[in-house]
Amino acid sequence: MTSKIVSSLFRLFFLFILFLFLFYPDKFQVTFQYPGFPQSDNWFIRLSKVAFWLLFIIEILRIFYYGVVKSKAKGLLANVVTITIPLVVTLIFLEIIFMYIPQSHEGVLSKASQIWWEKYWHPLNALGYHDKEIDSSSTKRNMLFIGDSFAAGHGLKTVDERFSNIVGSRLGKEYNVYNLGVSGADTRDEAKRLKEFPVKPDVIVLQYFPNDVEKVGREKGLSLSGTEPYADLKGPALTLVKRFYLPNFIYWQLPHASFSTFENFVQTAYTDTTVLNAHLRDMSEILAYRDSTGAKMYAVFIPFLFQAEKSAGYTRPVEDFLKKNGVTVVTLNKEIANIPEKDRVVGKNDGHGSPQLNAIIAEKLTHIIK
Known part of the structure; x- marks a missing residue:
């Protein structure tokens, strides 16, 4: 029996080496190359981790069987091990x-959101882009949706639930509709991507959120x-939560950063003329591009979904600036107020717009465009 336990300990040593390379590759300058890296563990990496855990279980059960069960060990240590x-x-x-x-999450912070x-x-x-391929041979008019994760459809399980796609299905005979939404984008980035996009627009729809x-x-x-x-988090708790799925999932079910901290930041930003003027200069780049293409432009303002009226007050200077420059501004405060709070977002850990909210945005935007 001793030899069997020793052989299991020998195999556990090699499993420990595999463990280090699978779970701590950054410590050894090891990089796994696959689509989506380092955003998530792909299917093969997770399968390798499953194989590791199963082999680990086999060895510890083998040691338990020969060291405790078959040897009929007794005492405190045997009871603790059992x-x-x-x-x-x-x-x-x-x-x-x-x-x-x-599970979708704000950004791609949790391991569950990486799987999602x-x-x-x-x-x-x-x-x-999270969108169809470009059809440069089409003779239809082109409508470009530009924005951040709300425009990109973060949290939606299919692009068919996204407001740009719903508008496209309703106006499909007239327009090619393209979505240039990117999570984390701000106004400066949006202006750059519009200029670089190979299709020139007849219509531009800007989605705006207070964190822009x-x-x-x-x-x-x-x-x-x-x-x-x-x-x-610090020390071992940080390692445990960042590198393993179960503790990571539990961690992200709990509240962390205070929204009030971010709200105070946004309120200060829009009332600080230095910040606001720099932001409006970035917005002017989009307007200049619109003018160079002769496109019609709409701006959909999505407020903080649980503080619609308050956040609309923050972004009012941007609304006024766009209106003065010939942009049709679409606000959603009344429509959002009619949706129960839990139905406004895709989930308790993800504050992006729900399918219901996207459908309402699409309905109002389609009506205005028509």
Whole structure:
């Protein structure tokens, strides 16, 4: 029996080496190359981790069997091992299960959201947009939707639920509709992507969200504290939560960064003339591009979904600026107020617009365009 335990310990040593390369590759300058890296563990990486855990279970059960059960060991240590081994095996099986449970989240912060991203973030066209391929041979008019994660459809399981696609289906005989939404984009980035897009627009639809001023605010010296992911963790807890699926899932079910901190940042940014004027200069780049193409332009203002009236007050200077420059501004405060709060967003951990909200945006926008 001793030889069997020793052989299992020998195999556990090699499994430990595999563990280091699978779960701590960055510590050894090891990079896995696959589509989506480092956004998520792809299917093969997760399968390798499952194989590791199963082999690990086999070895510890083998040691338990020969070291405790077959040898009929007694005493405190044997009792502790008898209690601990089933608990460890249960936690490992839960870890394996949570490797395959998707859940959308703000950004792609959690491991569950990475799984969601890999499963649902399709199609991706040749330019990297969450959209169909470009049809440069079409003679239809072109409508370009530009914006951040709300425009891109973050949290929606299919692009058919996205407001740009709904508008496209209703105006399909007249327009080619393209979505240039990118998570985390701000106004400066949107202007750049519009200019680089190979199709010239007849209509531009800008989706605007109050955090579009964030990057400019940071550049001008405003600070936003307490919003970095995992900032409230240190030491072994940080490693455990960042690298393993079960503790990561549990961690992200709990509240972390305070929304009030971000709200104060946004309020300050829109009332600081230095920040606001720099932001409006970035917006002028989009207007200049519109003028160069002769396109008609609409701007859809999506407020903070649980503080619609308040955040609409913050962004009013941008609305007024766009209206003065011939942009048709579409606001949604009344429509959002008619939706129950839980139905406004895609999930409790993801504050992006729900399918119901996207349908309402599309209905109002289609009506205005027509």
